[in-house]
Amino acid sequence: MSDQLRNRVMLAVALLLAAIYLFPLYWMYITALKTGSSMFATPPKFLPSEPQWGIYAFVWESRNMGRYLWNSLVIALGAVSLIAVLGVGCAYVLARYRNVWVDIGLFLILMLQVLPASLMITPIFVGFSQFGLLDTPRFAVILAIAAKSMPFFVVLVRATFMSVPMELEEAALVDGNSRIGAFFNIVLPLARNGILVSAILIFMQAFGEFVYSKSMIQDIELQPASVGLNSFMGPNTNEWNNIMAYATIYVTPILAAFILLQRRIVSGLTSGALK
């Protein structure tokens, strides 16, 4: 009986925490639908009395969101492709070889992860401008994001590779395959899930990236949605419903993708730990 009671209490606590955690999201969705006056009403309303559905089309048109989202997509896909191509090989080597240098390498990789983007941006900006990379600002941002997120990807994918038994590769070698052939035929298909999951996480990060884009992309034609959202918010802004509608359009696809894929993502993140 006490077990049942404890389970109920735990469930209540979990629901409460989830509610607190998800409240901002909820507030974003309902604020977008509110009229100007109900937005500032006290006490606040938790359900909009007259939802303004037309706001999405209005914001999309007026802010030219298609262009912003396209730029976000270009940057995110570019960064993910670059990271996946370079990171998979790196993670494989780090998974298969174990010595002092590999340990030092892993430590350095994790150190890179510690440095915040706002600290890194100044040296990166100076360096990129010297190389003339700022003439192609979206590419410059892709490079910067790739450098920033690579460690995260490498560490995750390394764990995936480590869960693929060495013996499978050896069996492929004895069966007549080369080292490279065994990697592509045996190891890569078995690590596919983990790589996909890590790539999706990187994609979501890159899709919402702000610091590098804001600093390096001056041309409004090339700015991603995160910068667009920022420029929406001036010091005297009071169109919160429009801003929230913008945010809704921006994050809902990502949220939907995450919810659809969450099973795979969670199992991908823990598969290395369970075996």
Next chain:
Amino acid sequence: MTLQIELNGVNKFYGAFHALKDINLAIEEGTFVALVGPSGCGKSTLLRSLAGLEKISTGEMKIAGARMNDVPPRKRDVAMVFQSYALYPHMTVEENLTYSLRIRGVKKAEARKAAEEVAATTGLSHLMKRYPRELSGGQRQRVAMSRAIIRHPKAFLFDEPLSNLDAALRVHMRKEIRALHDRLNATSVYVTHDQIEAMTMADHVVVMRDGIIEQQGRPLDLYDRPANKFVAGFIGSPAMNFIPAIVADDGAQVVLDFGKTQAKLAIGSRLSPGTSLTAGIRPEHIKIVAEGQGAFDVPVGIVESTGSATFITSATQPELTIVETGRGGAKSGDIIGLAIEPAQLHLFDTATGRRIEPQSGQVGIEPLRHLHLAGHAS
């Protein structure tokens, strides 16, 4: 018979660790060789070196007459069955079987035909579309074997293939693997830590310890004439009894030292008196007789019966294990007499563990003493 596998002075180092020490081995075509020894003895390293998965540090390795030292695994044309089977989890049984053929560019239809033929002989025909995770342990084992067979390799390498199976299946697969070997007229190298597997399956047993080949030969030769105490204790189950002993004054008997009591035993020939050595007696070579009728008497400690045989452990120090077929009448606390054929007594040098042959009448240190005396006289 031609030599299929030759190892000459093979050494393997992992940094400072000397894993294989000067290994010499010559395996004739069609032989079933078992590499046996305790874990960490280097048997798996040796097998992996044959497969090309480890590079030997010095020495020469030949397969079918060709030097293999620097040849990558894929060009050695050997097949390996792994302990964990190492089936490709993302391929069906059929794909697992044909993988090696497909890499070699064999046509699809041809590869499938070969797979079906092999599957028919190993009883896998109805499982071809399954994935490894949908198979039982025994079936996975068969897939691993079939994957090796399909290639007609120069040699089969087995790395403890039966250790993941339950006892009954293991006994069955033992016979099956041996039958397969005979049918294919293959050359097989089989690594195991189980001396019974080695004894029952192999034509040639190689006993290893700490990277050294302690002894190699036909299974029964190893059983009858172990070259040293380690091999004597390793081969045979239950293990051989070892008792510290001293050659008696007449040189024709040894005095077994059981601490409180001692027992005299004829050795059938002469050794120099006073030499201390270790006597080895297999449990199945001790006959139980009435008290006072045998070479010596011991008190019975523990009696265990399996139904077909009775295991008696004596209440002496060191203990003696005696195996009696059938069901003896001995009970704990009884005094029994033990009879031992002199020919079935093994003697080992206490310091080096090497076998001493009573027939030759030579003990390790005896020639030295002669030399010394001779030097004095002149």
